[in-house]
Amino acid sequence: MSSRPIATTRSATEIPTGKLAVWWLLGSEIVIFGGLLASYIMYRLAHDAWHAQAAATNTWIGAFNTLVLLTSSLTAVLAHQAAEEGNGPKAAKLLWATIGGAATFLIVKAFEWTMEIRHGYTITADTFWSFYYTAAGLHAAHVLAGAVVMVFVARSAARNQELHRVELAGIYWHFVDIVWIFLFPLLYIAK
Amino acid sequence: MSEHHHPNYVKIWAILVGLLVVSVLGPMLGIQIVTLITAFGIAVVKAYLVAKNFMHLNIEKRYIVYMLTTCLVFMFLFFAGTAPDVMEAEGSNWEKPSFELYDEAASHTVGHGTAHH
Amino acid sequence: MAETVPSHPPAPEEGHPHHEEMSFWSKYIFPLDHKMIGMQYLFTGIAMAMVGGFFAYTFRMQLAFPGIEVPGWGLVSPADYNALVTNHGAIMIFWVAMPVLIAAFGNFLIPLMIGCDDMVFPRINRLSYQIFFLSVLVLIASFLVEGGAFGGAWTAYPPLSAKAEYSLTPLGSSLWLLAVALEFVAFLLGGINFITTAMNSRAPGMKMYDIPIVVWMIVLASIMFMLSVGPLVAGAVMLFFDQQLGTGFFDPARGGDPVLWQHLFWFFGHPEVYVVLLPAMGIVAEIITVFARKKLFAYKTVLYTAFGTGILSFTVWAHHQFVAGIDPRMAHIFTITTLLISVPIAEMCFVYIATLYGGSIRLTTPMLWALAFIAEFLIGGVTGIFLGASGADIYFHDSYFVLAHFHYTFFPIAIIGFYAGITYWFPKMFGRMLDDRLGKIHFWGTIIPFNGIFLPLFILGLAGQHRRIYNYEHFPELATPELQALRVLATVSLLVMLGFQLVFLVNFVRSLRRGEKAPQNPWKANTLEWQAPSPPPHGNFATLPTVYRGPYEYSVPGRAEDYWPQNAPE
Ligand code: HEM
Numbered sequence A: 001m002s003s004r005p006i007a008t009t010r011s012a013t014e015i016p017t018g019k020l021a022v023w024w025l026l027g028s029e030i031v032i033f034g035g036l037l038a039s040y041i042m043y044r045l046a047h048d049a050w051h052a053q054a055a056a057t058n059t060w061i062g063a064f065n066t067l068v069l070l071t072s073s074l075t076a077v078l079a080h081q082a083a084e085e086g087n088g089p090k091a092a093k094l095l096w097a098t099i100g101g102a103a104t105f106l107i108v109k110a111f112e113w114t115m116e117i118r119h120g121y122t123i124t125a126d127t128f129w130s131f132y133y134t135a136a137g138l139h140a141a142h143v144l145a146g147a148v149v150m151v152f153v154a155r156s157a158a159r160n161q162e163l164h165r166v167e168l169a170g171i172y173w174h175f176v177d178i179v180w181i182f183l184f185p186l187l188y189i190a191k
Numbered sequence B: 001m002s003e004h005h006h007p008n009y010v011k012i013w014a015i016l017v018g019l020l021v022v023s024v025l026g027p028m029l030g031i032q033i034v035t036l037i038t039a040f041g042i043a044v045v046k047a048y049l050v051a052k053n054f055m056h057l058n059i060e061k062r063y064i065v066y067m068l069t070t071c072l073v074f075m076f077l078f079f080a081g082t083a084p085d086v087m088e089a090e091g092s093n094w095e096k097p098s099f100e101l102y103d104e105a106a107s108h109t110v111g112h113g114t115a116h117h
Numbered sequence C: 001m002a003e004t005v006p007s008h009p010p011a012p013e014e015g016h017p018h019h020e021e022m023s024f025w026s027k028y029i030f031p032l033d034h035k036m037i038g039m040q041y042l043f044t045g046i047a048m049a050m051v052g053g054f055f056a057y058t059f060r061m062q063l064a065f066p067g068i069e070v071p072g073w074g075l076v077s078p079a080d081y082n083a084l085v086t087n088h089g090a091i092m093i094f095w096v097a098m099p100v101l102i103a104a105f106g107n108f109l110i111p112l113m114i115g116c117d118d119m120v121f122p123r124i125n126r127l128s129y130q131i132f133f134l135s136v137l138v139l140i141a142s143f144l145v146e147g148g149a150f151g152g153a154w155t156a157y158p159p160l161s162a163k164a165e166y167s168l169t170p171l172g173s174s175l176w177l178l179a180v181a182l183e184f185v186a187f188l189l190g191g192i193n194f195i196t197t198a199m200n201s202r203a204p205g206m207k208m209y210d211i212p213i214v215v216w217m218i219v220l221a222s223i224m225f226m227l228s229v230g231p232l233v234a235g236a237v238m239l240f241f242d243q244q245l246g247t248g249f250f251d252p253a254r255g256g257d258p259v260l261w262q263h264l265f266w267f268f269g270h271p272e273v274y275v276v277l278l279p280a281m282g283i284v285a286e287i288i289t290v291f292a293r294k295k296l297f298a299y300k301t302v303l304y305t306a307f308g309t310g311i312l313s314f315t316v317w318a319h320h321q322f323v324a325g326i327d328p329r330m331a332h333i334f335t336i337t338t339l340l341i342s343v344p345i346a347e348m349c350f351v352y353i354a355t356l357y358g359g360s361i362r363l364t365t366p367m368l369w370a371l372a373f374i375a376e377f378l379i380g381g382v383t384g385i386f387l388g389a390s391g392a393d394i395y396f397h398d399s400y401f402v403l404a405h406f407h408y409t410f411f412p413i414a415i416i417g418f419y420a421g422i423t424y425w426f427p428k429m430f431g432r433m434l435d436d437r438l439g440k441i442h443f444w445g446t447i448i449p450f451n452g453i454f455l456p457l458f459i460l461g462l463a464g465q466h467r468r469i470y471n472y473e474h475f476p477e478l479a480t481p482e483l484q485a486l487r488v489l490a491t492v493s494l495l496v497m498l499g500f501q502l503v504f505l506v507n508f509v510r511s512l513r514r515g516e517k518a519p520q521n522p523w524k525a526n527t528l529e530w531q532a533p534s535p536p537p538h539g540n541f542a543t544l545p546t547v548y549r550g551p552y553e554y555s556v557p558g559r560a561e562d563y564w565p566q567n568a569p570e
Helices: A017-046 A050-054 A059-084 A088-118 A127-158 A164-189 B009-029 B032-054 B062-086 B097-108 C024-029 C034-064 C078-113 C122-144 C172-200 C213-244 C258-292 C299-315 C328-356 C365-388 C390-396 C400-430 C436-462 C481-514
Strands: none
Touching (some): A017 A127, A017 A164, A017 B062, A017 C172, A017 C213, A017 C258, A050 A127, A059 A088, A059 A164, A088 A127, A088 A164, A164 B032, B062 C299, C034 C078, C034 C400, C034 C481, C078 C258, C078 C400, C172 C213, C213 C258, C258 C400, C328 C365, C328 C390, C365 C390, C365 C436
16 A cells, blocks of 8 residues: 555544544435435325325334344444444444445345345335335435445454544444334335 | 554443334234334434444544544435435426326336245 | 554554656556556546547538538448437537546645545556446447447437448447446546545545635535436446336337436436536636636635535426426426536636736746636536526527537637646646647637637527538528528637647647746745646655645735745745
8 A cells, every 4th residue: 555645644623544544435325315305205295196106115024124124224333432432443343343234234225126026026126116116225325335345444443454444334333223214114114 | 553442342232222122023914114213213322332333433533433423424415406306296397297007007016036934 | 643553553654755767658658656547537638528529529510511522531321420419419518528627636736635645545546547448449449330329419319329221220229328437447446536535535634625726516416427427327328228128118019118218318418417517617726716816805705606506407407308307397397407517617707807806817838728718617617598598598509509608608618618628737737737829829719710610609599590410401491502602700710729739739749848947936826836846756755745724825915925835834
């Protein structure tokens, strides 16, 4: 790795540079999901008929996945705590638990989608389903990205290196969790 | 890195799970207003708890909160400017006849497969 | 604040890494240095400007002399025409204005002007350019695939853009969309880098109000870009699915709504205008103070005005849709906000004029460009008022009046702003001086024909000439000899203007190789980039500067010299 510029080490705002960048990244994510969900809500309110479509989503699977993500957020924040205490290996273990959560989430999702597609609820079946797959798919892509990032962070954390990154990955992960917290009622509960 | 007092994360997680249970059970009453509150009210509370305690926004610099809220506010702005057109089936010099036909059709055919298994 | 290395990252080498001789590849092709990445953006942008200009030349030839074999292109078919117009617009905005004004100048200037050695994330910076470059390749590919390049206008309204039955470009439209989306990603990454760098890495002593205006403007522009582009990213995914998977997000027969796309697009598209305007305004501010040898009139006002503009610019977007049948009550609101936004912009122009007042003005080439920016942009701004009024817009909409209006804003921004910046910073970028005489010939040879192109287009617009039509011979009212003469005038002016760009190219290449060696601070300017060697080496400064005062302390009474560098202790 080449040496870091001095610029990276400065902190006029008193927020470490990496963390500041993550906040801005989340800002840009808020507007991406915001635009998509705003569009969905408009359509949803315009079409009473979508109730009937939404009725076919499986609340239990959605709820289970919410539980998985909430729990993985817990392990992520505990990893952050461990990293702050300087306990890299423990942080790494907790991060691996979080990655496990991500994997569970994705596997459940794959199973759920397969079932729905088998029943004819494909992305083109109805515009409700188009939103369903697009919103959840975009979110799933973020889950995947977060898991990949955490693999790298966990591996260096296990060697007690780059511990500050544990917190950054965590912040991102909690955001992914929050997005799902809203997707869950929007796609599954409101029927 | 700032040293700060850690909230009891497991307790917060337990509250979150409790809220999740309520939001799943709420709709079973079948009262729409209750569903809305338990679904979206609770989502807001959950998001708040995660943002505050897990993302530590409570001890982060204030302007980060302002920045993130600004992003949200702009989305409301987008919604407010767009919804009056998109949610209507007709406007000052247009109508979407196919929009209504769609609503008719969609309320009859629930998907293409067997919805109930 | 001392240059201490915090404890968490592994300690980097103190001071400036003394790099070994770097290979050609790591120096020019995969650089980490912000200046070199800026150059990559600059030259890619210039190349794309040539492409966009060539497209304009081709379709202007077709309009002036319908049906001729345009030299360099051949016969322009209707489909060609649509593809040329669409990609001209998209290229000029996404692949010229953005990379040159924001990415090239931003990359080059931000670290230098705030007094640090690089961007905070050099590798993300490099990645940003690589994604941008990929977007260029994808755009080029869209011309080569079956069915040809997308021709549904740069606004890509569905259903024309969504369905291949209408657009006849089954692959071209999707590649175009993908190219635009990649470009967005590149600028999101770049923007986060700019914002964090400017927030965190300022030289010790540089307070908020000591930051040069152009840095503020580029950072504000990056923030605005980030805030506005999100919904369109989502929209692009939706449109892509409509094109390739056959979903119905924008199809009313399937519960969708094409007007949603218009909102998604313009919620981004309008702030985007200010995203490119602000950096140009910033460049002009730097130049005007230096060559008026006077403090910028009302620094804080400019700053607050820019903030105000930024926020207001998010409330005006639906003025592009007045005739799309939007709710008339909303149209009222958008009319009011649109007229309001002219206030802060006018104020900025006044502030610049007030800066000139009583200064000792030096009409160097960059100064000429800066002054021309204000003058020409004013024409664009004033004609916008007519269009902002929802009633008047029913007549003007989609006419050449609109077209001339927005070229009077975009041309000053993208072209004049670029020339102002490049003639001003050339000595710093390349360590040599540009030839002033050739520079002035090029200036007049550009500005005069520019007005020759677009003033006639206002008249054509008032006569009712619609945009995006490839041949007016089929419209009896528009095919009159008088109107045709105006079209020819515009095209001939364009040819003259394009000809004079050769003067710039010659000047550029000749000065690069044989120009007079530039001293460190040829314009006697205060800002930090002029306190580094020309051109700055890797790491920028021999010792990183400390800042003692604001950037615009010119002609301070009681000082021997009429400038006072930000880093001079006394
Ligand atoms: C080099 C001088 C230029 C000339 C002669 C020129 C000419 C034109 C003309 C005649 C059209 C309309 C064609 C039609 O509607 O049939 C057009 C469209 C457009 N131009 Fe330019 N232009 C120039 C530079 C620029 C620049 C610098 C920008 C922006 C930075 C720009 C942005 C656009 C856009 C956005 C459109 C609309 C494309 C569409 O309708 O989808 N142009 N240009």
